Amino acid sequence: MNTATQKVMGRLIDTLTPVKRLPSPSLRAAAWLALGIPYVALVVLVMSPRSNLAAKLSDAHFMIEQIAALITGLTAAVAAFATIIPGYDRRIAWLPFAPLAVWLASLGEGCLQILTADGFRNFASDWFCLPAIILVGTVPAVTMAVMLRRGAPLTPKITTALGGLAAAGLGNFGLRLFHPQDSSLMVLVWQMGSVLLLTLLCGMAGRLLLRWRLMNSNDRAA
């Protein structure tokens, strides 16, 4: 065997310590959600829930969108945790696209109704959505980043984009509980736009956030 490789092998054996095995992606996603939901509830309480929340809970359209947002967040988290486990089928990255499609379809249908009835008359800017989603998604995003760094950075950009989608999806779920904006067109542009923008930004930060934690040359040679 090559001497340098032999040295590396010896070093790896010398530095071997017991490790805590990572739970399965679905268990980790459940743990992430269990940490994120209380924070989202706290933010909703601090920002004070919207006055018509009880009525909205019986609105089928609102509920479909909220459930789709939550499931998008959860499936994106499962997919993100699966992409850091070597040997997993990479097609799992497509998992959140089904609930995302339901979410988009529901918003799209509402948009069509608005556009055919009033056109763009009711469209206005709503810059509150982006910082609000960031506020609600901060703790879930940080938790996600910490949890992702324990895995293997096989596809860093895809992994962080999925993590970002999970946090932003959860953020949007929380936002709609205190932000009284229900026009599908506005929700599609400002809220979904913010979610997709945050997903894109997280994806771009992939290589910065997730790197192989390798030994330095001194450790190798030691």
Next chain:
Amino acid sequence: MLNEPELTSRRRPHLVRTEPSIVAENENLASGANLFRNRLLDRIRDRSMTQQANDPTLERLMQAAQTGDARAYECLLSDVIPRLRRMIQSQRRFLGPAEIEDILQDVLISMHSVRATYDPQRPFMPWLLAIARNRLADGGRKWARRAANEVLVDEVPVTFADDRANSEQERQFDSEGLRKAMSDLPPRQREAVEMLKLREMSLNEAAAESGMSVGSLKVAVHRGIAALRKALVKDQ
């Protein structure tokens, strides 16, 4: 060896000039067929490696390694290193032995750093091969970057041909003067400079050998270097 693909691509236009269409078409067909055959062979080899290694021992060894069993880890590494080397060699035929060993070491270190992600319920070899393929891709990117930005030269010029430049170099590396200045240093400073600067020992190693504390070694080497500088400048 690294320049071979470049040479081949430079020769190609000459061949094309003699029999433009037929040669180019044949070359394309041949290279396409070769590429396809190589990929197919790689895939078959990969699959057979996974099948051969579908031996529960590897799973058990890795499971034991996760609990900190160094003996099991040693067995595991001894088993997988030759397989990984063969895999890297088959997929990176254009690399030299040293570069193949570099990639192999990267794969081993990467595997070590993410060993917590292995689930004993799943087969070991696909887990390891996923890491290996990822590191191979990274290694390929690194190699491509290096090939694009670095120029290979047979011999690096040590100094400039100009006399004025050489006189400056020689004055700085006046070995006789340096030896004399070293012998004039107080023993502790000399010892510190010898260990830390000439023998390139770490502070901890030097402290263990000399019996001095790390702090006093730092002070001694700092004063020693200052004294040497002063002595050499005075001599000039």
